[in-house]
Amino acid sequence: MITGWIPLYVRSRGVLLALLAALAVIAGIWLLAAEHGAIDERLAVITTGAAMMLAGPTLGTFDQALESTAAMPWPPRRALHLILFALLIAAVLAGIGYAPGWVVLRNCLGLAGLVGIGAALVGVRYGWVPALLWTAPQALFHSQGGPVPQQVLFWLDQPAASTAAIVTAAVLFGLGVSFYARRGGPPVSAAESALPS
Amino acid sequence: MIRVLRIELRRSNVPVVALSVFLVSALVLGLTFREWLRDWSQLAEMTEQAVGLTAALAAAGGAVLGRREKRSRADELFAGTGRPAWQKVAPTAGALSIGLVAVQGLILAAALVLVRVNASYQSYSAVWQLGPDLAVLAGAGLLGLAAGRAWSSAFVAPGLAAGLVLVQVVFSASGVPHPLSFFNSGASTWTRLADEVVLGRAALGAGLLVAGILLAASRNWAVRGLGAGALVAGVAAALVITPVQRFEVDPAARRLVCSEGAPQVCVTAVHAYALADTTRQAREALGHLSQLPDAPQRAIELNYDPVAAGLTDTSTSTLPWDTTPDVAPGTMQFELVLKDGAATDPDLMRSMVSGAGASLNGCRLDDPRPLAVAGAWLTDAPTFEPISPYLRDMPFPIPTPPEEMQAIGAAVAKLRALPHQQQVQRVSEFREALRACRTKGLMDILIAPGPA
Numbered sequence: 001m002i003t004g005w006i007p008l009y010v011r012s013r014g015v016l017l018a019l020l021a022a023l024a025v026i027a028g029i030w031l032l033a034a035e036h037g038a039i040d041e042r043l044a045v046i047t048t049g050a051a052m053m054l055a056g057p058t059l060g061t062f063d064q065a066l067e068s069t070a071a072m073p074w075p076p077r078r079a080l081h082l083i084l085f086a087l088l089i090a091a092v093l094a095g096i097g098y099a100p101g102w103v104v105l106r107n108c109l110g111l112a113g114l115v116g117i118g119a120a121l122v123g124v125r126y127g128w129v130p131a132l133l134w135t136a137p138q139a140l141f142h143s144q145g146g147p148v149p150q151q152v153l154f155w156l157d158q159p160a161a162s163t164a165a166i167v168t169a170a171v172l173f174g175l176g177v178s179f180y181a182r183r184g185g186p187p188v189s190a191a192e193s194a195l196p197s
Numbered sequence: 198m199i200r201v202l203r204i205e206l207r208r209s210n211v212p213v214v215a216l217s218v219f220l221v222s223a224l225v226l227g228l229t230f231r232e233w234l235r236d237w238s239q240l241a242e243m244t245e246q247a248v249g250l251t252a253a254l255a256a257a258g259g260a261v262l263g264r265r266e267k268r269s270r271a272d273e274l275f276a277g278t279g280r281p282a283w284q285k286v287a288p289t290a291g292a293l294s295i296g297l298v299a300v301q302g303l304i305l306a307a308a309l310v311l312v313r314v315n316a317s318y319q320s321y322s323a324v325w326q327l328g329p330d331l332a333v334l335a336g337a338g339l340l341g342l343a344a345g346r347a348w349s350s351a352f353v354a355p356g357l358a359a360g361l362v363l364v365q366v367v368f369s370a371s372g373v374p375h376p377l378s379f380f381n382s383g384a385s386t387w388t389r390l391a392d393e394v395v396l397g398r399a400a401l402g403a404g405l406l407v408a409g410i411l412l413a414a415s416r417n418w419a420v421r422g423l424g425a426g427a428l429v430a431g432v433a434a435a436l437v438i439t440p441v442q443r444f445e446v447d448p449a450a451r452r453l454v455c456s457e458g459a460p461q462v463c464v465t466a467v468h469a470y471a472l473a474d475t476t477r478q479a480r481e482a483l484g485h486l487s488q489l490p491d492a493p494q495r496a497i498e499l500n501y502d503p504v505a506a507g508l509t510d511t512s513t514s515t516l517p518w519d520t521t522p523d524v525a526p527g528t529m530q531f532e533l534v535l536k537d538g539a540a541t542d543p544d545l546m547r548s549m550v551s552g553a554g555a556s557l558n559g560c561r562l563d564d565p566r567p568l569a570v571a572g573a574w575l576t577d578a579p580t581f582e583p584i585s586p587y588l589r590d591m592p593f594p595i596p597t598p599p600e601e602m603q604a605i606g607a608a609v610a611k612l613r614a615l616p617h618q619q620q621v622q623r624v625s626e627f628r629e630a631l632r633a634c635r636t637k638g639l640m641d642i643l644i645a646p647g648p649a
Contacts, residue, residue: 006218014350014351017350017352018352021352021356025363029363032367033367033370040370042366042369042370043366043367043370045366046359046362046366047363048362048635049359050360050362050363051360053355053358053359054359055357056355056357057350057351057352057355090311124351125261125351125354126213126261128354128355128358129217129257129358131253132254132257132355132358132359134255135362136253136362137250139362139366140246140249140362140365140366140369140380157375186620195634
């Protein structure tokens with residue numbers, strides 16, 4: 001039973017496509033820009049952001065209304081989906097050498113929370129926008145250290161030891177996963193759901 | 198047509214996209230408000246950055262809209278009507294373009310008015326940039342629309358947005374200014390946006406617009422090829438026309454504006470709004486300096502410009518070491534640091550008397566303590582916070598440790614213990630050493646035992 005459910009779930013959300021696209025971005029940027037086994041920190045931040053943004057469209061299916069009628073415990077499944085996606089991306093990024101493992105894990109989990117918050121609040125269609133809006137300035141205006149509010153604002157840029165960055169990522173992760181797990185997303189109109197994908 | 202446009206504006210995602218673009222632009226310009234309020238160059242730089250971010254959002258918004266068109270199979274319905282292809286896409290493309298141009302145009306126009314009112318020197322290159330910026334934004338939206346109509350995948354919108362930002366980060370991380378980058382810093386106080394940059398952006402905007410319209414409206418490969426050609430041509434023209442150094446020296450911005458009365462104090466035209474307070478502080482400093490023989494009678498603002506000096510990376514190379522300023526005898530230079538567009542430099546008087554008025558002569562002065570001793574002596578102060586020449590505009594100044602302040606105070610007391618004539622003689626000799634770039638043993642000149 002469960003072996004049949006997982007492939008259906010993964011397929012209905014385009015998870016494999018998202019993962020393949022994320023892997024292509026990660027590998028492509030590494031091949032193009034890495035020098036001497038290391039990559040610019042700004043590129044590492046935007047690549048992490050881009051990979052995690054691709055999780056956004058996977059957080060819902062094209063017929064939410066129909067799916068919600070299934071008598072299944074959705075919250076743990078949704079939480080697991082978000083966490084596993086983040087862990088997979090983090091493992092790939094850390095394995096290739098984008099950044100130290102702890103930094104990559106912190107950033108991926110924090111961004112997963114941000115994508116989850118977006119999906120729960122504005123839906124799957126625009127769920128990735130908050131992640132884009134917070135990642136882009138951090139990659140473009142890269143800033144390490146400084147006062148605590150500055151470290152919170154640029155949490156993706158901070159080194160592993162930054163408490164402000166760890167707390168920010170933890171708060172985003174906690175809020176995002178719990179919010180998305182409970183809510184899923186805003187209701188989608190029947191007319192919208194009926195459209196072919 | 199107007200009615201159709203109005204319906205499209207209401208029923209599509211254009212209001213959401215326009216609101217996002219408005220918020221991002223407002224955030225970028227709002228957070229940097231004090232930097233550009235009196236400075237056209239800074240405004241040009243910030244509006245470019247805002248457009249660099251909002252273009253990614255516009256492309257993503259267009260892709261979501263195009264996906265809706267594709268999913269709803271509206272084109273199947275339209276295909277049954279005997280109208281040309283461009284008429285079928287015109288309401289959607291028009292609504293998206295109008296929404297984007299209206300919000301971005303509104304916010305940029307408001308910024309232009311604010312600078313026009315508050316800046317004391319007017320340079321209109323940032324105004325000409327407005328049109329190309331809006332064309333780039335609308336073009337990005339239309340290209341997104343075309344992409345969404347071509348591929349209805351939910352990944353197109355985030356992929357486009359992330360891809361566009363990624364390209365900008367690649368340019369930015371390379372460390373070499375790129376003509377297509379919207380995040381090259383390069384503006385400094387006495388610069389203006391080069392006309393070629395505006396032309397290059399116009400070419401890019403035109404290419405994106407034409408490509409977006411053709412690709413969104415096309416039903417055959419010939420038109421699609423034409424659209425792709427327009428995109429390539431626009432990008433190529435922008436690459437050829439846009440100079441790497443986007444800001445050029447503006448001689449009119451460096452023109453001196455002087456106070457009435459004597460002693461004369463002059464600031465550059467861009468800082469004319471701060472002339473009143475600068476004159477007050479500079480005259481006070483000149484008064485202190487008049488205790489020395491051959492004292493300066495006039496003070497002018499140092500207008501060293503890294504762009505004029507040929508330095509390409511203006512963000513880190515602002516130190517005019519080893520450049521000898523061309524100053525007339527009896528005239529001293531001062532550095533005016535107007536943080537966040539303030540009309541006053543709170544440390545101006547102190548910076549002018551530090552080093553007895555000779556610290557901005559182009560020589561590297563690594564030890565600011567003897568400069569502070571001379572400053573304390575001139576102002577009759579017990580001690581004096583050291584001021585490093587050319588480093589006063591650091592965002593986070595490092596406070597001087599108390600023991601260093603005490604050491605400076607002790608040196609000042611030692612200098613004052615000498616006969617008055619000898620004190621004057623030593624400070625004068627110290628000033629002449631600075632003027633001649635003899636930067637070793639400066640503290641000895643002031644306080645070492647024996648004849649001066």
